[in-house]
Amino acid sequence: MDERIRAIENIAIADYNYPLPEERIAKFPLEQRDQSKLLVYSDGDISETQFSHLPELLPADAMLLFNNTKVIHARLFFRKPANANGMPGALIEVFCLEPYHQPVAQAFEEREHCSWLCFIGNNKKWKEAPLSSQFTIHDSQFTITASRGEAVGNAWVVDFEWTGGISFAEVIEHAGVIPLPPYLHRDAEESDKERYQTVYADPEGSVAAPTAGLHFTDNVLEKLRDKGIATEFITLHVGAGTFKPVTTDTIGGHEMHVEKVQISRQNIVNILNQLGKRKDRRPKAGNHKSSTPASPIIAVGTTTVRTLESVYWFGVQLEENPDIEAMHVLQWEPYNHREKEISVEESYSNVMKWMDSHGIDTLCGDTQLLIAPGYHYNVIDGLVTNFHQPKSTLLLLVSALIGDAWKSCYRYALDHNFRFLSYGDSCLFWNRDVL
Numbered sequence: 001m002d003e004r005i006r007a008i009e010n011i012a013i014a015d016y017n018y019p020l021p022e023e024r025i026a027k028f029p030l031e032q033r034d035q036s037k038l039l040v041y042s043d044g045d046i047s048e049t050q051f052s053h054l055p056e057l058l059p060a061d062a063m064l065l066f067n068n069t070k071v072i073h074a075r076l077f078f079r080k081p082a083n084a085n086g087m088p089g090a091l092i093e094v095f096c097l098e099p100y101h102q103p104v105a106q107a108f109e110e111r112e113h114c115s116w117l118c119f120i121g122n123n124k125k126w127k128e129a130p131l132s133s134q135f136t137i138h139d140s141q142f143t144i145t146a147s148r149g150e151a152v153g154n155a156w157v158v159d160f161e162w163t164g165g166i167s168f169a170e171v172i173e174h175a176g177v178i179p180l181p182p183y184l185h186r187d188a189e190e191s192d193k194e195r196y197q198t199v200y201a202d203p204e205g206s207v208a209a210p211t212a213g214l215h216f217t218d219n220v221l222e223k224l225r226d227k228g229i230a231t232e233f234i235t236l237h238v239g240a241g242t243f244k245p246v247t248t249d250t251i252g253g254h255e256m257h258v259e260k261v262q263i264s265r266q267n268i269v270n271i272l273n274q275l276g277k278r279k280d281r282r283p284k285a286g287n288h289k290s291s292t293p294a295s296p297i298i299a300v301g302t303t304t305v306r307t308l309e310s311v312y313w314f315g316v317q318l319e320e321n322p323d324i325e326a327m328h329v330l331q332w333e334p335y336n337h338r339e340k341e342i343s344v345e346e347s348y349s350n351v352m353k354w355m356d357s358h359g360i361d362t363l364c365g366d367t368q369l370l371i372a373p374g375y376h377y378n379v380i381d382g383l384v385t386n387f388h389q390p391k392s393t394l395l396l397l398v399s400a401l402i403g404d405a406w407k408s409c410y411r412y413a414l415d416h417n418f419r420f421l422s423y424g425d426s427c428l429f430w431n432r433d434v435l
Contacts, residue, residue, distance in 0.1 A: 009252025073176030093121030205237035212301035315347025327365025
């Protein structure tokens with residue numbers, strides 16, 4: 001086994017633990033999104049400001065990339081019929097994860113039937129009979145019926161049928177409940193329908209929000225545009241696996257979840273243009289380091305990072321085999337290419353040529369990419385992100401960007417009353433390799 005791969009697989013997850021008191025977890029969002037705190041880390045220096053000041057911290061030639069996925073009301077509840085004694089039947093939760101063998105957009109457009117992979121709560125009580133519930137939409141009632149199919153790993157195939165001639169997007173919007181992270185230890189409230197979405201959310205498909213984007217308001221986005229900062233929107237539909245804890249002693253035994261990614265041809269063209277701007281940004285000998293790199297590419301959220309870096313590795317795959325028919329990036333993909341890596345410009349150009357040859361404007365693929373210390377970032381120069389759970393793969397991703405400085409940053413945040421996790425405060429981290 002390659003020594004580099006062995007060293008990464010042997011990373012002990014216990015080294016990425018930190019004390020997180022329950023009271024430091026933000027159970028509810030702030031009234032105003034952009035009034036959250038922002039921790040800024042650059043080359044050893046830690047400071048803090050208000051998130052609304054983010055545009056002032058970025059150079060005018062920067063590019064921010066956002067994940068515009070929309071969280072679906074993924075939790076459906078069905079009550080079994082009352083028993084012979086009139087006692088209410090068991091409550092069954094069906095948690096929709098992703099369409100079964102069907103594109104997300106197509107599944108949401110269905111008007112009579114579709115199948116999804118689902119987690120099932122209280123599964124032992126389901127037995128075999130279909131479950132049915134009635135709801136009201138636009139003053140008209142519709143009925144949705146769920147039938148349990150085969151098991152797939154720790155999930156189940158569930159067939160949904162409904163009346164009313166409405167789309168499944170409308171069904172789940174009115175019949176389902178927004179899926180808050182389990183560590184909030186509370187039920188979703190009416191306000192969560194708005195606050196657990198980014199203001200720019202568009203294509204439906206996530207069961208968890210890309211939480212770094214929750215801080216952005218229309219006002220902050222307008223300030224970015226007024227300064228000339230480019231904004232791009234790509235899509236990674238966040239799966240429930242984002243909350244999957246690392247239960248093995250080392251990350252070599254952890255299996256990363258698979259998530260669906262989408263990026264348009266125009267996104268790639270614009271990223272390539274930005275890459276052209278930053279080619280000659282390295283300071284000349286004798287110049288002092290800057291706190292920010294010139295013409296930086298900044299990802300908003302870890303899901304955006306995984307999308308951008310996954311597209312890079314797909315371009316590497318195409319360099320070796322241009323006849324690949326679909327994008328699928330495996331967990332250990334980056335760590336198996338020691339001898340042959342190409343520039344990000346070459347990689348993204350490969351992807352664009354592949355899209356042109358297949359006559360598509362949007363690349364849809366999936367990724368299982370694991371980013372851990374030892375990973376070399378190919379695309380991003382900076383990251384806007386929230387504070388992550390102890391012993392999580394997201395914390396590994398941050399450490400790959402700023403090294404052990406994550407410990408100082410998190411210690412500072414704990415000492416200075418920052419709020420943690422999905423509804424908490426945020427960070428701006430600069431890639432230590434480009435300063």
